[in-house]
Amino acid sequence: MSGLARFALNQRTTARWSVADAVAGCVAAGVPAIGLWREPVADAGLDVAARLVADAGLRVSSLCRGGFFTGGASHGDNVAALDEAVALGTDVLVLVPGGLPVGDKDIAGARARIADGVAALVDPARERGVRLAIEPMHPMFAADRGAVSTLAQALDIACDHDPDVVGVVVDTFHVWWDPDVLAQIARAAGRILSYQVSDWITPLPADALLSRGLPGDGHIDFAALTRAVAAAGYAGDVEVEVFNAEVWERPPADVLADAARRHLDLVAPHL
Amino acid sequence: MSGLARFALNQRTTARWSVADAVAGCVAAGVPAIGLWREPVADAGLDVAARLVADAGLRVSSLCRGGFFTGGASHGDNVAALDEAVALGTDVLVLVPGGLPVGDKDIAGARARIADGVAALVDPARERGVRLAIEPMHPMFAADRGAVSTLAQALDIACDHDPDVVGVVVDTFHVWWDPDVLAQIARAAGRILSYQVSDWITPLPADALLSRGLPGDGHIDFAALTRAVAAAGYAGDVEVEVFNAEVWERPPADVLADAARRHLDLVAPHL
Numbered sequence: 001m002s003g004l005a006r007f008a009l010n011q012r013t014t015a016r017w018s019v020a021d022a023v024a025g026c027v028a029a030g031v032p033a034i035g036l037w038r039e040p041v042a043d044a045g046l047d048v049a050a051r052l053v054a055d056a057g058l059r060v061s062s063l064c065r066g067g068f069f070t071g072g073a074s075h076g077d078n079v080a081a082l083d084e085a086v087a088l089g090t091d092v093l094v095l096v097p098g099g100l101p102v103g104d105k106d107i108a109g110a111r112a113r114i115a116d117g118v119a120a121l122v123d124p125a126r127e128r129g130v131r132l133a134i135e136p137m138h139p140m141f142a143a144d145r146g147a148v149s150t151l152a153q154a155l156d157i158a159c160d161h162d163p164d165v166v167g168v169v170v171d172t173f174h175v176w177w178d179p180d181v182l183a184q185i186a187r188a189a190g191r192i193l194s195y196q197v198s199d200w201i202t203p204l205p206a207d208a209l210l211s212r213g214l215p216g217d218g219h220i221d222f223a224a225l226t227r228a229v230a231a232a233g234y235a236g237d238v239e240v241e242v243f244n245a246e247v248w249e250r251p252p253a254d255v256l257a258d259a260a261r262r263h264l265d266l267v268a269p270h271l
Numbered sequence: 272m273s274g275l276a277r278f279a280l281n282q283r284t285t286a287r288w289s290v291a292d293a294v295a296g297c298v299a300a301g302v303p304a305i306g307l308w309r310e311p312v313a314d315a316g317l318d319v320a321a322r323l324v325a326d327a328g329l330r331v332s333s334l335c336r337g338g339f340f341t342g343g344a345s346h347g348d349n350v351a352a353l354d355e356a357v358a359l360g361t362d363v364l365v366l367v368p369g370g371l372p373v374g375d376k377d378i379a380g381a382r383a384r385i386a387d388g389v390a391a392l393v394d395p396a397r398e399r400g401v402r403l404a405i406e407p408m409h410p411m412f413a414a415d416r417g418a419v420s421t422l423a424q425a426l427d428i429a430c431d432h433d434p435d436v437v438g439v440v441v442d443t444f445h446v447w448w449d450p451d452v453l454a455q456i457a458r459a460a461g462r463i464l465s466y467q468v469s470d471w472i473t474p475l476p477a478d479a480l481l482s483r484g485l486p487g488d489g490h491i492d493f494a495a496l497t498r499a500v501a502a503a504g505y506a507g508d509v510e511v512e513v514f515n516a517e518v519w520e521r522p523p524a525d526v527l528a529d530a531a532r533r534h535l536d537l538v539a540p541h542l
Contacts, residue, residue, distance in 0.1 A: 099473075105492040107448070140411040142448035143490040144473045149448050177378070177413035177420050202415045206477035219414040221376040 003264045006271060008033035008061040010196065010241035011040060013259060014252035019044040021252070023052045029256050033059040033237040035196075036088060038081060050087050060090035061237040062133065062194050069117025070098035070110045070147065078121055085130045092193050093125070094133045094169055097146040110147045115157045118166065126165050133193035134158055135169040138177075140208055151175050151184040158191050167193035170229055171241070173212050176200055176220045185228040192234040196241045197222060197267060205244065212242045214255075215262040226270035238267055274535045277542060279304035279332040281467065281512035282311060284530060285523035290315040292523070294323045300527050304330040306467075306510040307359060309352060321358050331361035332508035333404065333465045340388025341369035341381045341418065349392055356401045363464050364396070365404045365440055368417040381418045386428045389437065397436050404464035405429055406440040409448075411479055422446050422455035429462050438462035441500055442512070444469045444483050447491045456499040463505040467512045468493060468538060476515065483513045485526075486533040497541035509538055 009031050011022045019040050026034055034053065041049045041063075053060055066081040078095075085093045097114045100107060118132060125132050136154040137146030148154050154168040168191050175181050177200075185192075199218030205211040215222050226238075240259040247255055280302050282293045290311050297305050305324060312320045312334075324331055337352040349366075356364045368385045371378060389403060396403050407425040408417030419425050425439040439462050446452050448471075456463075470489030476482045486493050497509075511530040518526055 100490050105490055107490070107492070111450070138410060139448040140409065140475065140479075143471055144475075147448075149450060153450050177410040177418075179382070179420060179424050200414055204411065204415075204479045208411075208475045208479065219371050219376055219378070221378070 003268045004030055004260055005032065006237050007031055007260060007263045007268070008035055008059070008237040008239040009256055009259070010035035010064070010239040011037055012064070013240055013242045013247070014255055015248045017252045019049045020052055023056045023058060025253055025256055026058055027056050028253070029260060031256065031260065033061045035062045035064065035239040035241065036060055036090070037064045038084060041084065041088065046084055046087050050089065054089060059237065060088050061239055062092040062094050063088055063090050064094045065096045066093050066121070067095035067117070068098040069114045071101035075117070075120055079124050082121070082124055082128050082130045086128050091130050092133050093130050094135055094194060096135055097137065097148040099142060099144040099147050107142065107147055111153070114148060115160070118157055119160070122161050122165050126162070131164070131193050132166045133169045134166070135171060136174055138174045150178055150180070151188065152180060155184065155188055155191065163190050167191035169194040169196060170225075171196040171198070172220050172222065172225050173198045173200060176225065182224070182228045185225070185232050189232040192229060192232055193236070194239065195229050195234055195236065196239045198240065198242045207245065210243045210245050212244050214242055214247065214259055215240065215266050222266040223270050226267050230271050238263065238271070274539045275301055275531055276303065277508050278302055278531060278534045278539070279306055279330070279508035279510040280527055280530070281306035281335070281510040282308055283335070284511055284513045284518070285526055286519045288523045290320045291323055294327045294329060296524055296527055297329055298327050299524070300531060302527065302531065304332045304508040306333045306335065306512065307331055307361070308335045309355060312355065312359065317355055317358050321360065325360060330508065331359050332510055333363040333365050334359055334361050335365045336367045337364050337392070338366035338388070339369040340385045342372040346388070346391055350395050353392070353395055353399050353401045357399050362401050363404050364401050365406055365465060367406055368408065368419040370413060370415040370418050378413065378418055382424070385419060386431070389428055390431070393432050393436050397433070402435070402464050403437045404440045405437070406442060407445055409445045421449055421451070422459065423451060426455065426459055426462065434461050438464035440465040440467060441496075442467040442469070443491050443493065443496050444471060447471055447496065453495070453499050456496070456503050460503040463500060463503055464507070465510065466500050466505055466507065467510045469511065469513045478516065481514045481516050483515050485513055485518065485530055486511065486537050493537040494541050497538050501542050509534065509542070
């Protein structure tokens with residue numbers, strides 16, 4: 001199973017599974033790491049979830065998610081997310097930046113508020129030994145989810161801060177289209193805190209939020225992106241993170257087995 | 272009606288209207304220009320369509336569309352589109368670049384083929400006095416429609432050629448999210464061949480191709496983009512181009528009247 005040594009299940013890929021189910025599923029499949037989400041962790045209870053992953057010997061590759069700096073989340077809630085990361089044993093909190101509040105047309109202003117929101121979390125993160133992973137999001141989410149639209153922009157924000165505290169997520173789904181992506185991944189050396197993989201499938205499913213495919217089902221060149229991430233020095237886990245209604249209807253253990261095979265075929269050889 | 276002096280109806284906004292209907296609708300509404308599409312022009316007959324717009328005294332702001340260099344259209348079909356532009360009395364042919372053929376994961380290769388396809392059309396365009404307007408498309412269409420994803424990329428291709436022959440389209444829907452958009456519009460001075468407006472609405476409708484709103488219904492700052500286009504020296508028409516199933520269900524004359532009002536409120540003051 002050495003080909004899976006850096007493979008992680010982001011638990012949204014198997015959305016029907018509770019934390020307990022997902023932990024058991026990973027153990028059964030020989031998967032060494034898991035990316036957790038705050039909502040299912042809260043459903044399980046933070047202490048219970050922490051004990052489940054620890055007892056199973058799983059690494060927690062990241063916690064999703066803080067952020068939403070432009071209207072939704074409060075600073076206090078983001079600090080709570082940092083505490084949850086500590087409790088779960090991960091040092092990576094993924095930050096979804098947030099989009100434009102209803103009626104707001106000032107995207108430059110939203111981007112400035114995102115930078116301010118990140119800055120306000122730097123000291124609390126440092127105190128807890130947690131790193132902040134800014135996630136640039138596909139431009140189709142600029143209005144309603146994340147107004148940081150390119151890796152370059154995320155790095156511009158991150159580079160105002162200590163690389164030991166603030167970095168970025170490279171998520172293939174969000175960045176694959178970017179003509180500048182390989183150069184920006186190189187620029188991100190020392191700042192890549194999470195590498196997440198899913199594919200861009202066509203036609204785009206009706207719900208844009210659920211439009212991801214398993215690696216190999218779409219148009220993304222995982223070899224090129226993975227080689228770039230490896231060349232930038234990233235040595236962490238690779239989370240498969242697929243939001244897709246049809247994938248979620250399948251038995252989760254089958255999805256995990258497929259995802260592991262895709263990792264072995266498309267990602268691991270290039271790490 | 273001087274506020275409408277540079278307003279143009281892109282006929283896809285009133286998709287139910289034939290060319291004859293759209294021409295009559297523009298005349299009735301005091302709209303001086305129309306952007307035509309090849310399919311409805313073919314339905315009407317090229318000569319009939321040309322006579323309709325000429326007899327009505329309408330400018331033809333552009334013809335959509337050539338392009339699809341990555342798999343679909345042939346060079347011969349694109350040359351035919353140039354001939355149609357001449358017959359219709361417009362000197363602007365909009366080029367939709369084309370995406371990735373099924374199974375193709377080489378987006379860099381697709382982008383190179385697009386540049387080659389444009390280059391092959393330069394001489395035929397020059398001979399006919401038609402200009403080629405490369406349309407950068409929103410990154411959500413990179414796989415299936417247009418792998419030129421930013422204005423910067425479109426300009427990189429255009430700038431290999433004579434500015435009298437090759438330029439770009441600035442379409443608010445496609446470029447609004449780009450952190451670099453204002454700088455790239457400035458860079459596009461002398462190369463902007465068409466300015467098209469529609470809004471980014473949320474939630475994104477189920478069919479991503481039909482996800483545009485009338486200006487004012489979404490998150491785009493038309494004042495900022497229009498001022499930038501004007502500052503870059505663009506003196507042509509402003510086409511309202513809305514693909515949206517709900518808009519298409521409404522009486523087309525009502526849609527045109529609404530679009531004209533939005534132009535007067537949101538666009539014309541900044542031209």
